[in-house]
Amino acid sequence: MLTTPIPDAAETRSNATFDAILWALSRPGLPRNLPEPGEAALIEALLDRECAAYAGDPLLIPVLAQSGARLVDLSEADHVFFGRLLDAEYLRACRVGSDLYPDDGATLVIRARIGQGATVRLTGPGVNGVVELQLDGLPAGFWQERARLIRYPMGFDLLFLDGDRLIGLPRSTKVEVL
Amino acid sequence: MTLASLTKPWAPMSYGFLDASAKRELRRKMVKAVCVPGCQMPYASREVPMARGWGTGGLQVSLTLINPQTCVKVIDQGADDSVNAASIRRFLSRVSGAPVTLDTLQADLIQSRHRIPEEILREDQVLVLQVPNPEPLRSVQPNMSIARQMHGDADYGRMWLQLYEQIVRSGRVMQGASYPSMVNGRHVMTPSPIPRWDVPKLHMAKHLTILSAGREKRIFAVPPYCRVEPLVFDDVPYRVEDHAGLTCSRSGAKGFFMNEVPQDDGTSAFELSDSEYGVKSIRRAEGDPVDLGDTWYTNGELTK
Structure with missing residues (x-):
């Protein structure tokens, strides 16, 4: 007789984290809550030995090593x-995939403060009409660089992390700086 | 780092059947699928205790999303009680402990074979569609490497030609199910073999749709509020099935997608394809206090 498996703490955490990631990217600009603050939850839900990762913040290196990612x-x-993105030039080195395989584009996680700073207006899939988003802590010229680098369907997908709050910005979203 | 920190306690089965690494791979691909709507993302498609082609793609997505609080509904051609739907529903609930429902309004996760429920889905609901053939170009380009190149170039001329030839030969578009649709103005996808009746429901929908082909190992998605436009010529408008005037012989509901039931005398009777909506309509007519949600179609006309 089959007994129903019980999710352990890691499974529950990963499931809730992925739920937040999926809905954050499905509804760009609308914050979602992670089960716990910080990148560790994202790493646990998404990364393993099949992944290649880059850590801008040295404190994340042990967490990534634990996941098995190269x-x-x-x-x-x-x-x-x-971590905090200091210069928009770093975006230029990020993988954008190809027209044939857009899934080779990278997923970028950047720490930012949600609800402060400059306002941008979002349109595109997942946005009901328009959404206005305030983000602080991004380097100068960030949005211009993003617009320049993304040639849809090539591009990278952004996740902005503020403590336990997460905002998604897929490559399909158009950003207008106000 | 110690060996103990890298291992986990023994368990007879992973939660939700799939192991953690299979789930992470699916999560990464689902993220990319949502970010590039309608674009087919390759994924590993693990073994599940069901034959490929019977909904394994949808099942893997459901197993990844499920948790003990997720209320699950599974339908097969609109019916909750077909063998395929009932087996998948029972399996999902057995390996996850998730509650199951037949009611579209109560469900958080709806796995479906070839139908979208008649009641409008909400912003917090996820629709998982099982896809037998994810490649809309297959009928015009059997080589999938070349087809991928055509998607990369947004080269859909042959797709239009196929529709044109159908109109010239038969006077109308003969494509009944899996009507090719342009997603976000860039990628043509097959919406899985849902009837033409259901394709407009995907356009600017409130819910998230994930389409997964387990045998073909492809996953793609339609996020909420995303354009899904069936390929049509300006002078030949898109037509859904002629079911607007039909009445369900069991529930009396009118203007929904129907199943045709042949009768002994050579005529046909019709009944609602969305079986639970039919059941709810009958119960409402008998005076039971049931919630009937708003529907995409009212009296056979698309409402939104």
Whole structure:
């Protein structure tokens, strides 16, 4: 007789984290809550030995090593954890995939403060009409650089992390700086 | 780092049947699928205790998303009680402890074979569609490497030609199910073999749709509020099935997608394809206090 398996703490955490990631990217600009603050939850839900990751923040290196992901240069990473992004030029090295395989584009996780700073207006899939988003802590010229680098369907997908709050910005979203 | 920190306590079965690494791979691909709507992302498609082609793609997505609080509904051609739907529903609940429902309004996760329920799905609901053939170009380009190149180039001329030839030969578009649709103005996808009746429900929908082909190892998605436009010519408008005037012989509901039931005398009777909506309509007519949600179609006309 089959007994129903019980989810352990890691499974529950990963499931809730992925739920937040999936809905954050499905509804760009609307914050979702992670079960616990920080990148560790994202790493646990998404990364394993099959991944190549880049850590901008040295404190994340042990967490990534624990997941089994290879630590590589920015230009080879499929998951990039910048921590605070200091210079928009770093975006240029990130993988954008190809027209044939857009899934080779990287997922970028950047720490930012949600609800402060400059306002941008989002349109595109997942956005009901328009959404206005305030983000602080991004380097100068960030949005211009993103617009320049993304040639849909090539591009990278962004996750902004503020403590336990997460905002997703897929490559399909158009950003207008106000 | 110690060996103990890298291992986990023994368990007879992973939660939700799939092991953690299979789930992480699916999660990574689902993330990319949502970010590039309608674009087919390759994924590993693990073994599940069901034959390929019987909904294994949808099942793997459901197993990844499920937790003990997720209320699950499974339908097969609109019916909750077909063997395929009932088996998948029982399996999902057995390996996850998740509650199951037949009611579209109560479900958090709806896995479906070839139908979208008649009641409008909400912003917090996920629809998982099982896909037998994810490649809309297969009928015009059997080589999948070349087909991928055509998707990369947004080269859909042959797709239009196929529709044109159908109109010239038969006077109308003969494509009944899996009508090719342009997603977000860039990628043509097959919406899985849902009837033409259901394709407009995907356009700017509130819910998230994930389409997964287990045998073909492809996953793609339609996020909420995303354009899904069936390929049509300007002068030949898109037509859904002629079911607007039909009445369900069991529930009396009118203007929904129907199953045709042949009768002994050569005529046909019709009954609602969305079986639970039919059941709810009958119970409402008998005076039971049941919630009937708003529907995409009212009296056979698309409402939104």
